[in-house]
Amino acid sequence: MKGMMKWPLIIAAIFVVVRVVLEQAGAPGWLNNLFSVVVLYLVVVPIYFSVRIADSGVARPYVTLLKMTALYTALARAMVIPTYWLAYYYQWSAPRFSVAMGGNVGPDVTPLFGYVLIPVGAALAWIVASLVIGGGLGSIVIAVKRRTPAKAKVAQ
Numbered sequence: 358m359k360g361m362m363k364w365p366l367i368i369a370a371i372f373v374v375v376r377v378v379l380e381q382a383g384a385p386g387w388l389n390n391l392f393s394v395v396v397l398y399l400v401v402v403p404i405y406f407s408v409r410i411a412d413s414g415v416a417r418p419y420v421t422l423l424k425m426t427a428l429y430t431a432l433a434r435a436m437v438i439p440t441y442w443l444a445y446y447y448q449w450s451a452p453r454f455s456v457a458m459g460g461n462v463g464p465d466v467t468p469l470f471g472y473v474l475i476p477v478g479a480a481l482a483w484i485v486a487s488l489v490i491g492g493g494l495g496s497i498v499i500a501v502k503r504r505t506p507a508k509a510k511v512a513q
Contacts, residue, residue, distance in 0.1 A: 361409050362429060365402045369394050369433040377440055380451040389451070394437055395483065398430040403491030404498055411502035418503075422495045423488055430487040434480035441479075445471035 376392040403426045410418045410425075444454040445461045445468075456463030461475040 361406060361425065362432075365397065365405065365429060366432055369397055370436055372397065373436045373440060377443075380449070380453075386452065394433050398426070398433050398483065398487045399490050400494060402426070402429055403487065403495035407495030407498040408502065410495075411499045418499050419496055422499060423492050426487055426491045426495065427484055430484045430491075431480070434483055438476045438480065441476040442472055 372392045372394050376389055376394075379389050379392065403422065406425050406429070407418075407422055410421050415421050441454065441461050443449070444451065445466070448462055450462075452458050452460075454460035454462040456466060459475075459479065461471040466475075
């Protein structure tokens with residue numbers, strides 16, 4: 358199951374770099390949002406995991422899905438956290454880093470909040486959200502895929 362993590366993490370790393378480059382180049386928000394790591398760990402990767410897990414015959418597929426989703430999200434957020442550090446240090450103007458949007462750039466943000474509390478708090482919140490949303494979607498996919506072969510056998 359560990360091999361499933363490689364390409365999704367590589368794609369997340371590419372998304373992190375491309376998004377920062379686009380934001381710093383002044384690209385429009387809609388283009389920046391196409392490279393959102395959030396979409397990967399909330400929807401795309403949990404569904405990918407669930408398809409692979411359902412086809413693998415793992416004894417506890419739902420637990421495996423939740424573990425892999427939590428680990429993937431934690432690792433992907435670990436790639437995003439340095440962008441928050443850079444944003445705080447250089448006071449980047451990208452909307453996602455502004456205090457108004459839940460970020461760490463703005464007046465009266467202390468180094469403790471800018472470097473630690475806001476990035477780590479966001480990571481924890483996204484891990485929980487990915488378990489609820491991604492885990493829910495992935496569980497539906499596993500349930501559907503597990504029922505489909507049984508219906509095909511009955512029809513024969």
